Amino acid sequence: MSAPLLEIGGLEAGYGDVQVLWGVDLAVASGSIVCLIGSNGAGKSTLLRAVSGLVPAAAGQIRFGGEDITHARPSRIVAAGLVHVPEGRRLFAGMSVRDNLLMGAYKRGDGRAAVRRDLERVLALFPRLAERSRQDAVTLSGGEQQMCAIGRGLMAAPRLLMIDELSLGLSPRLVEELCSALVGIRDAGVTVLLVEQDVMTALELADDGHVLQGGRVVLADTSARLAANPMVQQAYLGAVVAHP
């Protein structure tokens, strides 16, 4: 297997005096969907924020495509091809869906033709967005907003797309729609790192998974093996452990 696209070693980070990450080791292979699972407060979102440069790393190293980005500025990181779709979507109100998508291309320097081609690809991937492309982005439903946020991330032409809380507040049908879109995104060559509350969905979708607990990665394996792991089953899938 080739070198991983994203490689994190001994990462420590937090907010002020509150340390959240206590030495995270993690690798994301190129061309895969990788999920991060863990309970509330385990540090999933903080990990994504640290990788995209929004929370400074106190110790450890983050390498992306062989390049050290531990202390790079967020705009540099986006330009390098690592894009973060934040929790709660955060679209630009007062702008149309189309303009929101185009804003994703802010850092690109490869010309209008390429941006336009990508816009058409995103609209083909999410036909609902094409129907509503002239609408103000905040008038979309929750699921459509999530599509718009993911589409905006794709417009930056990322190599790695990090999505925080994919299914938060969405109906099961929409989640399914988003999942199949993500598979399409992966097959188009974009690696996906996903934080997901719904562990069942996450393990079904992802190729590999990491379990985060107390600010450390305690388990890392293929999704299939994680789903079969008794500890994962008990803690996250609600399996009842038979008493001897």
Next chain:
Amino acid sequence: MNRAFAFRAIGLAALVALAALPWMADNYVVRVATTMLMYCALALSWNFIGGFTGYPSFATAAFFGLGAYVGGVLQNMGLFLGLAWLAAGLVVVVFAAVTGRAILHLKGHYFAIASLVIADVLREIINGLTSITGGGMGLNLTAPAMGVEAQSRLFYFSMAVVAAVALATTVWLDRSRLGFGLRCIEQNEDAAIRIGVGTARLKTIAFALSSVFVGIVGAIYASWTVYIDPSEAFDILISVKPIVMTLLGGAGSVLGPIYGAFLFLLLEETVWRNFLHVHSGVLGLLVVLLILFMPRGLLGAGSRLRVATWLRPERAAKRRAGS
């Protein structure tokens, strides 16, 4: 098509009237018109940081006072008038870039308070530097050696040039990638960071842009009135008025600040002259009414954000074909 033509005709007529005014009107009118052009420059400047970027800056008085004193002191040292004004703009823009870098990580009220304090600190420093600035006694400037009429024309056209350049900058910013980045910060700074907008740098540029014309206008004002003192040059109203004007006209729009400045001056000259004692009260009332009933101003910007042409080739083409 007809509307665009009418709009242009009105604009052209206004320009001709502005150019001919000093020869047509009496001294009082020229003085009021000079003030209006000054207000336009101040409101357009605040629009860069307060309108486009959404950062409620109260630093206008700081830039104005600093510009007035730098220009005044340099002029008294014998520097040519125009050079003193430009030097004032330069000093103020550097000052704004440095202080902006320091306070622009604050948001909302916190940023407003931090920007409010700058003028107070500068006032105390100027007050203390008696040997250079004259301290609390103020600074007397020598009037340029020319007739009264020529003087009033000089200051009128100088203010007009600064206002015009500020307007041209606004028109450019409205279509530029930088302006678009600023609007993203205004809409949702968090999301702007995620799509790779270098927010710290862009906000500093916006703050610096909002200072440079104010500094120059302050210096021109000092030369115009021939006397400045710290409490007048750093008056809090210099910070508040441009905000009210811009909100009145439509924050974040191109022409809003100009409409706002015009309307504000009209109110100032007609209504408030007759209510001298409750002047600030009326101003406060106007702010409250504005926020309650016209949160987007006359032009209602914000609801019709346009993507800059660099991302929308087809629209640019349409505009070219249409005009």
